[in-house]
Amino acid sequence: MRAALLFLVTACCLGVLLPAGASKVEKPLPQVDGVLQLTKSNFDKALKKSTQLLVHFSAPLSGDGQRVSAAFQEAAAELQGSGVTMATVDVSKDKDLAKQLNASGPPPIRLYINGDKHTPVVCPVPKNAASILTWLKRRAGSAADLLTDFSQSKDSEELLVVGFFKDLASGYADVFYAAAVDLPDVSFAITHDDKLISKYDITHDVVLLLNKSRVVEAYKMSPKTSKGDLIAFITVYQMEVVTEYDGQTAGQILTAPVPNHALLFISKSSKEFKQIHAAFLSAAQSFRLKVLFVMVNVEEPRNGRLLEYFRVREGEAPLIRLVNLTDHVTYHLPSDKFDTEIIKTFCQTYLDGTAQPKMQSEPIPEGWDTQPVKQLVGSTLEKVAFNPDKTAFVLLYLPYSQKSRALFPLWEELAKAVEHREDVVIARIDASANDINLSMYGSYPALRLFPALFAERVVDYTGKETVKDLVKFLDKEMEKAKKYRVTEDEDRKKYIEAMKAEDAKKDDKSKDEL
Numbered sequence: 089m090r091a092a093l094l095f096l097v098t099a100c101c102l103g104v105l106l107p108a109g110a111s112k113v114e115k116p117l118p119q120v121d122g123v124l125q126l127t128k129s130n131f132d133k134a135l136k137k138s139t140q141l142l143v144h145f146s147a148p149l150s151g152d153g154q155r156v157s158a159a160f161q162e163a164a165a166e167l168q169g170s171g172v173t174m175a176t177v178d179v180s181k182d183k184d185l186a187k188q189l190n191a192s193g194p195p196p197i198r199l200y201i202n203g204d205k206h207t208p209v210v211c212p213v214p215k216n217a218a219s220i221l222t223w224l225k226r227r228a229g230s231a232a233d234l235l236t237d238f239s240q241s242k243d244s245e246e247l248l249v250v251g252f253f254k255d256l257a258s259g260y261a262d263v264f265y266a267a268a269v270d271l272p273d274v275s276f277a278i279t280h281d282d283k284l285i286s287k288y289d290i291t292h293d294v295v296l297l298l299n300k301s302r303v304v305e306a307y308k309m310s311p312k313t314s315k316g317d318l319i320a321f322i323t324v325y326q327m328e329v330v331t332e333y334d335g336q337t338a339g340q341i342l343t344a345p346v347p348n349h350a351l352l353f354i355s356k357s358s359k360e361f362k363q364i365h366a367a368f369l370s371a372a373q374s375f376r377l378k379v380l381f382v383m384v385n386v387e388e389p390r391n392g393r394l395l396e397y398f399r400v401r402e403g404e405a406p407l408i409r410l411v412n413l414t415d416h417v418t419y420h421l422p423s424d425k426f427d428t429e430i431i432k433t434f435c436q437t438y439l440d441g442t443a444q445p446k447m448q449s450e451p452i453p454e455g456w457d458t459q460p461v462k463q464l465v466g467s468t469l470e471k472v473a474f475n476p477d478k479t480a481f482v483l484l485y486l487p488y489s490q491k492s493r494a495l496f497p498l499w500e501e502l503a504k505a506v507e508h509r510e511d512v513v514i515a516r517i518d519a520s521a522n523d524i525n526l527s528m529y530g531s532y533p534a535l536r537l538f539p540a541l542f543a544e545r546v547v548d549y550t551g552k553e554t555v556k557d558l559v560k561f562l563d564k565e566m567e568k569a570k571k572y573r574v575t576e577d578e579d580r581k582k583y584i585e586a587m588k589a590e591d592a593k594k595d596d597k598s599k600d601e602l
Contacts, residue, residue: 123164124175128185131177132205138173141200142211142224145179145191156196162217172224192490199227213339215273222272231256231265234278247299247326251278252285254292260309264295267318274322297325320345320377329372330365330381333391346380347413350435351398354406356385364406364426371431379410379435399521409446410438416486416519416532420446450521460503462515466522472513473538473546479566480538481549481558483516492533501555511540512562537562539569 117134118125126134126143135141144160147153157176164174179186186192189205197220198208209227214220226233234251249271251264256278268276280292288296288303295318297304305325307318323345330352331337341349352368354361365383372381384391386405395402398409398418408421408431421434422444437443449466456463464472464482473480483499485492496516503514519532535549535558547565551557 121161121164122168122174123161124173126175126177126185127182128188131185131189134173134175135200135203135205138200139202140172142172142174142197142220143200143208144174144176144197145186145189146176147179147196153196156214159214159217159220160197163214163220166217166221167224212270212272213343219272223269226265226269226272231261231278234265234268234276246275247297247304248275248277249322250296250298251276252280252288252290252292252294252296253278254280256280258293259311260293260313263309263313263315263318266315267322270315270319271322274326295321297322316345324377324380327380329376330369330383333382333384333394334388335390341380341382342413344380346377348379348438349411349413350375350379350381350431351409351411352381352383352406353386353395353398353400353404353409354383355387355402357387358406360406360426367426367428367431368408370428371435374432375435375439378439408434410435410443418446419443450518460507460514461499462513464515464517464522466517469517469522472515473536475513475540477540478511478513479540479562479569480513480515481562482536482538484519484532484534484536485516486532487518487521489533495533495535495553498553498555498558502558505555505559506562511566537565539565539572541569541572545569545572 117130117137123144124134144157146157148157160174160176167174177185177191179192183192191198195210195213197211197214199211200208211220211223214223231253249268251261253261253264255261261278264276264278268274285292290296290306291308293309295307295309297306305321307321309318327337327340327344331341333341333351350368350372352364354364368381368383372379375381384394386395386400386402398411400407400409406426408426410419410421411417419434419438421431423430423434434443452465452468453463456465456468461483462472469482472478473482481502483495485495487493499514499516506512506514519534537547537549539545539547549558549561551561
């Protein structure tokens, strides 16, 4: 009996142990219509299994979210059985993964190659599925793939970018092809046909923009020409000389490679529209690739947010503003006349750095100086920042920037850490709403320290974003300022004494004359 029981126990144990030793059947990754549904728990697994993993970081509620999702799904159907694995991550649900991959914002589609998690290749935001397919095809190809029979494309309504190269193995052809990869929605072609070169009266190593065989613009390649230069040329000349801002063009305008934008705010139904628009158009011809000219119809309700951003009321139109999308500093045409020469002069002074930025300020908020972090506006910034008796540490932020908002808790902690110090002010200011000659500041968010000095001195903070490091930086700069202040006080004392002596001489001279 005991032997039988022993046999039974042994058999049961073997029954349990044997499957453990056998190879486990790996659970497949979840997918919908051939697209992997990835989360933080399975992303690395998909990465290891895929030579090319094309991931759509989906944001369903974003402006382009549905269009990009539809394009991605359609492309996925076309790519079934290819060497590209298609996957999606819902960033609204898996925020930790999106943050880890720095994918909370654009670009929405990224290609991970050979398991490299940290340096994905960015896919240009697609218009449709063809954009994605063309991008993948061009990435895998070479300049020779763009050799084209022009007899098939001469009647095309679409813009055609043609490179005339003598040697397809040259660096010029490589730069041209690199631009083609990053512009999948544009038709590209290459030729070294001498008859075509004679037809267009050009030399080799020239890029032409053609529409129905008509030359739109030519670009002569040089050893210094970069992919970015060529992309900027193509993108700008693909647009109208003056582009009207609307739902169709907004994305194109905001992503254009020219950061300087001239905006004409005007009513299209006004009597002066034709005359002012013609002057604006004429001026724009001289600044292609330097300034992007945009017309905004103030009567269009859908342009309300843009008018609000620039603080333009419909009754104030027409007016012209210049803005740099890098530092967000705004300039206002200081004239009520809108002829071509005045507009050109305004643009040139802006490019030369001699134009004066528009001074704007939000209303002073009630109780702005009663909180640990003082909420500054344009009209209070100078008073607080350049107070010779207090050191001000100011956060310049953009309210719509996630990176800016992420610093708010840190700034509150810093204010609490130094709340016992009466000679220190911790403050913040909305840099998009208050233009107080911020051209010196660069991009935002920015941390700026204004030492307690009579001189208007500003110190950038670029260290670690921790309270400990911020306080250490603050203390160090305050010690420096004390030394400068001694010199300042001595100079001020000498100046005051000199002024008193000068006044005494004047008094003595007046007495003598009497």
